[in-house]
Amino acid sequence: MWCKTCNRETNNEKCEYCGNITEHDIPLEVFWCKECNAPIIKYANDIDKDSCPSCHATTSYLCADLRPVFPEERLLFEIIQGKPLAYMNNSVWAANNRIYIDGKPFTITKKFYSKLTPEEIYEQLEKYKNQNSYSSFNDNIAKFIELNRSRLHYIIDEAYRFIKEASASYPNERIVISFSGGKDSTVTADLTVRALNDPSLVHIFGNTTLEFPMTMEYADRFRKNNPKAIFKTAINREQDFYAMCEDIGPPARMLRWCCSMFKTGPITRVLNNLYRDKAILTFYGIRKSESVSRSKYNRIEDNAEAIKIQKQKVASPIFLWKDIDIWLYILGEKIDFNDAYRLGYDRVGCWCCPNNNDRAQFLARIYMPEQYDKWHTFLVNFARRIGKPDAEEYIDSGAWKARQGGNGVEAAQDVKIRYTNCTAEDNAKVYQLNSPIDDSFIELFIPFGRIAPELGRKLINETIVVDLKTNVPILSIQPFAQEGYEYSVKVKTMNVAKHDDLQRMVGYQIKKYNACRRCLKCESLCRFGAISIARGTYHINDSKCKRCKMCVTAKYLEGGCMMEKYLKTKI
Structure with missing residues (x-):
């Protein structure tokens, strides 16, 4: 201690x-x-x-x-x-x-x-690059490895033991390596393959569509250099990053909707296709020293509140390693790595991530000028649109990274649940909808029980939901004409002890219907693969849903929909 x-x-x-x-x-x-x-x-x-x-x-x-x-x-x-x-x-x-x-x-x-403009710097980099030498650098690294050889042996042996113990109850076919193209996942992949003596393990690369060009080059190189590895790429081809930024605003430090939409969501889809309902173990390159939030993780984690993809248990062999340990391993074991680190990047996630530091932004201006200018122009225009008096200062100072909620964003109206209490029936509310009721709307109520349209009054298109255990009706759903609402639905709770609790969860599903941006968070949340987004529509598979109600519980999904966090406004 x-x-x-x-x-x-x-x-x-x-x-x-x-x-x-x-x-x-x-x-x-x-x-x-x-x-x-x-x-x-x-x-x-x-x-x-x-x-x-x-x-x-x-x-x-x-x-x-x-x-x-x-x-x-x-x-x-x-x-x-x-x-x-x-x-x-x-x-x-x-x-x-x-x-x-x-x-x-x-x-x-x-x-x-x-001190210099990016253009001036790039010109001089080109001028001197052929005179730049690795000779002394290599000598210095050789000395560094020599002085820390015992440390290198220790961290390798300890990581091997951890990997073998963590995977003892999993067959190798259900072991996955999360590969981002960064140094930490590179080391984790190498350690895991060596410890288990299995070069054919599944590697999943999450291509967020916002990767550094060098990350894509390295991922291709890794695939070619590891021909026995089962290398899968997870990518969201249905969404466009800039289109989403136009709709709900750019991601910020506390509003990184992009992670679910372009990373964990697509990875969940790959896992569901590969493993269906089987439990898996994923080795991640997470380190305690990276951030305050990660310092609170456990080295092996399967807590539903802590992990982003529910069907997996995650293990972190390098959880206690520092940056210098990572480089000791990479350089000491002569492992190939992402060339972006040679340029000075200390992390190589998404190149425009709001968590990037000033140096990363500076490097982007030098090495990715076209992408940087496009992103900077978008941010300035967004700042003007939401009413910032000095838009360029708001962006250049980095204040945009601290943005919270959907103030000034039109889409923020979609997360506000508008309803009236029915005057004719107790425990009934009339909710405003953004579009007419269809089959996908009714599917949102599958987590509450069995959909029983045969029990509903056909004259008013009523649908009944019955409790699975008792077969007693607990919800009545019917289209409704309400003054001031273009589309609306009346939902009545029945035969339950806590009507308000059930109506609150109903409200979460209404919010999903009105505000869903296909962020894929719900797909990642469901460990049974019951939730999917197909052709732009949210679906719940009745035969796969276990009625665990995680998708309608604020503990796991704030406000019942991730858009609540990203679009809620200050009054």
Whole structure:
């Protein structure tokens, strides 16, 4: 156990000195050896952390984590500094907004990126790229691997044990590797294949249609270099990212509707096609140190509230690894990787993700100018449309990334449930609909019980839903003419103890009918594969639905529909 406050090890759940809750993981630290001119990875409680394992010189603390700066990124840094190729023979590393040259830190501020225009930088990159050399870089990496060889062996052995234990109850045919084309999923894939000694495992690549060009190149290369792997690509060909942005607004840090629509949703479809209703184990490249939210995950997770695709249990072999561990493995084991990291990207998800930092945006302006200009123009026009007084400042400052809800977006009206209480019948509400009642609307009530149209009054087109266990009617659904509503439906609850609870869940389904943008979240939520979006319409398969009611429970689906989160407005 480790107390972060007192920076000390203890055997107790609570620190004896300060009283704070302790952590299970001993933190890693990076030290620098001036003699070897390379970083060394140590635990905070290591007795010999101040000594180099090779030359035995005294080392000094450098930082909590570190990544190598490849020659391409180093040249970019030199050009902005006005010193092309100046550090070609130095050992250059980076952590957050700092560059370390032979262990000496240089802080990179936001102003640093504005010294030259992207066009000027690109011109100089082209001018000097043939003179740029990997010779010293390779020597420095070789020394780094030598100094941390024992660490490399340890993390490999520990990951192998974890993978074998996690997969012990699953046949290899039901083991999946989630492959994004990033460094973490690359390492996870390599570890899993080696640990299980099976190169034919299923790899699923989620092509969000917003990938870096280099990610697509790497995915193709990975497929060719691993011919025995079952490599599946998950892609949403039915939706267009820009069209959705026009409709519901661009994604923001807290409003990443794109993840469900273009990543987890398409992956769910591939899994459903491959495995139907079978339980699977998926190895993910998730790491605790990546974000606050991921630090709360478990290394093995099957909690319905925590995982995005319900039919799977997820396991993370590299959960406790730092960036420097990832690069130690990639470079030490000589694994191919995404070339975007050579340019200076520290993450390679969607190139326009609102979670990208200033450096990633800066790099996009240099290496993807056409895509960047198109995206920037769209964002500025969107800001004007929702009434921002200084649209360009709102976008360029990054304030758009903090946007919450659907204020100023016309589609926000669709998540508002409009109803009136029926004056003629108790426990009945008349809901406004955006379109006429059809078969897909009636299907939305399958999670509540058995659809029994034969019990309804045919004269008024009534449909009855009966409880599966008791065969007693619990819902009456009928088209209704209500003043002020172009389309409406009357829903009455019957023979239940809590009418309000059932009506609330009915309201969730009404919201789906009015606001569904085919985000595919519901497909991912249903572990039985009962929910599907076909030809633009939401369907529930009666024979597959187990009536678990997860799709109408706010605990799993806020407001009954993901659009509630993305489009709700402040009053």
